[in-house]
Amino acid sequence: MMRALYTAASGMMAQQLNIDNISNNLANYQSTGFKKSRVDFQDLLYATMQDPGTEATSGTQIGMGVRAASTQRQFSQGSLQKTNNPYDVAVQGEGFFRVTLPDGTAAYTRDGAFKYDGETQQIVTGSGQPIGVSIPKDVTNVEVRPNGEVFGVRINGDGQAEKVGQIRLTRFLNPAGLQAIGGNLYVETPVAGARSEDIPGQNGMGSLAQGHLEKSNINVVEEMISIVQAQRAFEMNQKGVQAADEMMRMTNQLQRG
């Protein structure tokens, strides 16, 4: 009977973690380029009273509940939102922008809310990290083409647009293996798999859309349904605790007076 209590408790804890995760998804509904994650559950060990396959019976195995095995991030495409800001760039496809962190290492992001840093003459992320494209100070009317080419018009030039830079994208065999470090940034891990870098539009990199931002890939209705399911599953497990408690009470009542 005590087993049922702990089993149900493990179910309650698992659903609580599930709700924590869904809440984080919902909280990031408006974060540019945010990718939702989900919790994967696995059943716990089994107490084997009798091995299956012995004699004519199917054995007796009683499970000990559930645990959270891992969280998985899902890199499906978010919808694009028009902003008309020339430094807002969204990726339509699988690629990531490569960002150089202050310590010189690389990070990757889907968040294309960039700005121009006049001091370093570079295109940088919202938090000031360069993405490896520099534009001379005297260039206006910056245009980012779907294939990543950056064009601009020189102030004292002949008025013709000329190519001033190239945005490149990176993709991974298993983007779910990337490690989120906050600030919409991910760093590479060994389980992210093979990395390839190319210009947008090539080799499944996805093309760029200037003047757009990629919204999070959260579907609010889906998340709300998940939260209802998680809450009901939590309740079911709580009923399991109550039932176990009630049965123990009945056992105690066997001996009266």
Added chain:
Amino acid sequence: MLDGMKMAAQGMMTMSAKQDIITNNLANVGTTGYRKESITISSFTEILNREVGGMDGMQQSSYEIATAPGMETRGTLSTGSVTHGAQGSLKETGNPFDMALDDNGRGFFTIQSPEGIKFTRAGSFRLSTSGHLVTPDGSFVMGHRGPVKLSGSNFQVSNDGVISCEGKPVDRLLVTVFDDTRQLKRSGDSQFVAQGGVRATTDFQLKQGYLEQANVNAINEMVDMMMVMRNYEANQKVLQAHDQRLQKTVNDLGRVR
């Protein structure tokens, strides 16, 4: 009289075991690829018949034992737990590393863990640091040519389980079916160990980007739980009644004035 108490107690213990299993089903209502478990309950006579009947030359005597006066009813015992093979519903995730078998619940993915070959319906796979396709706990997913290794930055699995990297087929997922699913032993982590005959099959549909939900029906489990509670209570009342009678016999009937 004491027999009656024993039978009631046996009933309570059986219900207690059943409650443990129901609670585990409820705790795993959100576990990918979880298989519902249920307990089988037989009458004591039936079990005695089988146990004794299993020995050579004892058929006759077991029959005689089982049908001897007073042996007709001897309460109940749980004789084992069975795994339900029905397929759970498939949920779309969009992650290429998520796979589900759509085959009425017959086949299992074959995986190689440190403890040997195991089987699972939970197709929530990922990439290992060595480039292999693995389960969340790091066991290798097996193809017909051994552990599946991925290369390049793009992989696909066709309906019939053929894995292609960069468009070139590399292997085919090894899906196993069992002669007798009652001989599957649960080993936790949503995995099973075979105790009987196994063979590879090609009779399945594989869905990439989907996961199979647990095949637990919450309504059934809640109803079962209510029945268990009431059954437990009934047995408890029987035990109490026996106790009362025994008390009367000892204290009133046998009183010496």
